[in-house]
Amino acid sequence: MDxxxxxxxxxxxxxxxxxxxxxxxxxxxxxxxxGYRVTLPPVIHIGSVVERIDxxxxxxxxEDMLVVLDLDRSKYHNLNVTGNVIWTRLDKPICVMxxxxxxxxxxxxxxxxxxxxxxxxxxxxxxxxxxxxxx
Numbered sequence: 001m002d003x004x005x006x007x008x009x010x011x012x013x014x015x016x017x018x019x020x021x022x023x024x025x026x027x028x029x030x031x032x033x034x035g036y037r038v039t040l041p042p043v044i045h046i047g048s049v050v051e052r053i054d055x056x057x058x059x060x061x062x063e064d065m066l067v068v069l070d071l072d073r074s075k076y077h078n079l080n081v082t083g084n085v086i087w088t089r090l091d092k093p094i095c096v097m098x099x100x101x102x103x104x105x106x107x108x109x110x111x112x113x114x115x116x117x118x119x120x121x122x123x124x125x126x127x128x129x130x131x132x133x134x135x
Contacts, residue, residue, distance in 0.1 A: 052090035
C-alpha cells in the first residue's frame, strides 16, 4: 500500500483550539500552559463511522492523482491512487474497520500496515476539514 500523504505540524496546530481559562492564576494540569486549556481534535479509531465532506469541494483527475479543491479555503489537495480509492469509498458513511478490510482485499498489505496508513490518512483528511465523524 502506498504511503498516502504526510501530515505536518501546521495541520495539528490548526485543529487544537486554545481557550482562555477564566481563572488565569497559574498553569495546572487542567488549564495547561499560561492558563490556556487545549481542546484536541477527536480521535478516529477502527470503530468510527466517517464520511467525506464534499459540499464545497470540486475534484478532477490529473495523471495518476485526484485533485480535490476546497472551495471554502481555496486550497487543493493531491490524492495519490490509494488516496483516491479511499476518497471514493468515503462518499457515504463507512465504518473504518470495513474500509480497512475492503482495502486489504484489494491490496497486498499486512493488517497492521493498512490500519496504520488508513488511520493516518483519515486524520489528515479530518485536519484539512474534508472528513466528518458520524459516530
